[in-house]
Amino acid sequence: LESVDFKGNAEEARVHINSWVEKQTQDKIKDLLSQDAVGSLTKLVLVNAIYFKGSWNTQFKEEKTADVQFRLNKVTVQKVINKNNVSGQILEMPYKGNDLSMLIFxxxxxxxxxxELTYQNFVDWTRPDMMSPNEVDVKLPRFKMEEKYDLEKILTNMGMENAFDIYKRDFSGMSPANDLIVSKVVHKAFVDVNEEGTEAAAATGVDMEVRSITIPAEFVADHPFIFFIRHKPTKSILFVGRYCSPE
Known part of the structure; x- marks a missing residue:
């Protein structure tokens, strides 16, 4: 918790907050708060920064990197979905130290x-008894992603609506006058994946066909996929994203 003077100099406070975020994320997250994000009426800003840089346990051979076609999925509409008919591949690639890994769906x-990807299905599909260590020929695009989100609506839908309600908020533990209210929550994430590993700031293979599991000899991510960076001992998901196009 740090006190800043939004009323007297909101711009100086904004620059100070952005500088702190840049330092915590090794300069990967810049300008988290835009000039219109805070003002003289701002009371409280929630800021969180996380930075991760991991090297693959088994690194990709850079000399084998090449340009290949990336296919975009066609959109189809189905009135009925058979929830048991789930087919796809899940790859888990550990980082050095084995406490962290990237999972690609x-x-x-x-x-x-x-x-069909819900949290419960994620847990079920990635259980140790469902994942089997095996040598896999992996073809994965290098990619760099940076996104920014306003989390007020998301947090409200998750049940945190009181923090944004002037009549219901309760920050009396932070201010005896209880005059604080959250006006904005901004989230910005950065992820860079290459042959050496992953740099991020905001191989086990399994082939899924109902319950029949076979290990693929090849994992080719040449069309949209979802990725997770997970802390294995606590099963905490640190980063999640969807890569859908190289453009």
């Missing part, structure tokens, strides 16, 4: 893995 053509 790859739909096969015309399947519904992404739509």
């Amino acid at each position: 790859l739909d096969t053509v015309s399947t519904q893995l992404e739509k």
Whole structure:
């Protein structure tokens, strides 16, 4: 908790907050708060920063990097989805130290893995008894992503609506006058994946066909996929994203 003077100099406070975020994320997250994000009426800003840089346990050979075609999924509409008919591949690639890993969920053509992906299914599909260590020939695009989100609506939908309500908020533990209210929550994330590993700031293979598991000899991520960076001892998901196009 740090006191800043929004009323007297909101711009100086904004620059100070942005500088702190840049330092915490090794200069990967810049300008978290835009000039219109805070003002003289701002009372409280919640800021969180996380930075991660991990090297693959088994690194990709840079000399084998090449340009290949990336296919975009065609959108189809189905009135009925058979929830048992889930087909796709899940790859887990550990980082050095083995406490952290990247999980990639790859739909096969015309399947519904992404739509069936709930937290419970994520837990079930990535259980140790469902994942089997095996040598896999992995083809994965290098990618760099940076996104920014306003989390007020998301947090409200998750049940945190009182923090944004002037009549219901209760920050009396932070201010005896209880005059604080959260006006904005901004989230910005950065992820860079290459041959050496992953840099991020905001191989076990399994082939899924109902309950019949076979290990693929090849994992080719040449169409949209979802990725997670997970802390294995606590099963905490640190980062999640969807890569859908190289453009």
